[in-house]
Amino acid sequence: MITDTHCHIYYDEIKSDIENVLKRAEETGIKKIIVPAVDFKTSIEILELSEKYEMIYALVGIHPTEVAKTNESDLDKVFDLLKYEKVVGIGESGLDYYWDKSGIDKQKEFFIAHINKAKEIGKPIVIHTRDSTSDAIDIIKTNYNENLKGQFHCFSGTIEEAKIILQLNGFYISFCGNITYKNNKDSEVVKFIPSDRLLSETDSPFLTPVPNRGKTNEPANIIYTIKKIAELKEIDVTELTNNLYKNSEKLFFNK
Template sequence: MLFDTHAHLNDEKFNDDRDEVIQRALDNGVRYIVNIGYNRETIPSCLELAETFPFIYAALGWHPTEAKEMNEEDLDWLRNLMTHDKVVAVGEIGLDYYWDYSPQDIQKEVFRKQIALAKEVKKPIVIHNRDAHQDIVDILKEEKAYEVGGIMHCFSGSWEIAKMCMDMNFYISFGGPITFKNARKLKEVVKEIPLDRLLIETDCPYLTPEPYRGKRNETAYVKYVAEGMAQLKGVEYEELAKVTMENAKKIFHIR
């Protein structure tokens, strides 16, 4: 049984065959999915999916590339939605220095506000980090994010950064890139991280693993991430699936 800890099944790329995609996930051993709503447009459809399918949960937050669009009314809206029984995390939130859509100072302010919200509602956080490793770690420390912990989504940093995050009560999640032939450094990081801190994800429809790289990703393909991770860790696939399932249920407080 597999747990896809990060999906975007409400993305428009699934508009023509969403139900079939979800059924294929079930057929391939996926038993839990956390779907992400990250702005005004995606949060309602994310909640709708979680309400429709018992095994789909929601993480809601404001993506850093959208930070300049967020206001206090949006933050209050998020706060109210956190009482929904299918909402298991605040996310994805963080910093993105690759896309120049929102100024870095605004990204940091919105990031800090959402960490405070997570501590207020006692839910873990899902971190988006692109080219902002040290600033992410510094803000997590300053805002005492270890009080709620969370997930470093689609991790792309060094072992040193991973260790700092684990010391702050964070799990390290990997997706399709660990199956890429040229991802040598990333694979070395996977080997270093203890099994009890690892998670798997797809980030579908993005970051498709081998052997489907270049095509639309979907939750069923999380099994290729699990296979790749099991190989890197030197454990049986079934053990890797079991451990990552337990880890995900623990951080998301799913019984």
């Protein structure tokens, strides 16, 4: 059994073919697909999809690149959606210094607001970083308490940075399809993360793994990334797959 912990299924590229995308996901062994929001509008959209399709679960939040266009009252509206049963966490939140260098202070402010909400309600926070991993880790560390748990998704940090995350009980790390690319620099970090702190994700429709690179990404492609992780860590694919599923059940479903 597999969970795709990060799939933007509401983007037209995959949503237009959603029935087939979900069917192929099921055939691959995927039981659950967790869909992160980027703003209030997508939070609502995901909630609707989660009500329509059993395997879809929602995250609600404001993505760091959307923070500049968002005000505090929109954030309250997003947090208000956390009461719905199929909302299993907050996200994606975090810091993005690649697409938005100007609004860093506001990004940090929103990131901390997401962290505080996660602590308050005991649901995980899903963290996006781009050129900002070290600042994001600092903020998580500073605001950490035993109620806080979460996922550093599409991790691109160093082994040293990973070590700090692993010291925080309840935090997990995940990698996307780019670890299958020839020029990828994350192999050593992937090898370093213990299986009980890893999660599986696709970040669909982005970052399609080899051998489907160049096509639109979808949850079914998750197996190529899982196989790559198993290969790098020199462990059995089935054993890894079971571990990844267990980890996502623990983090998002309190099991």
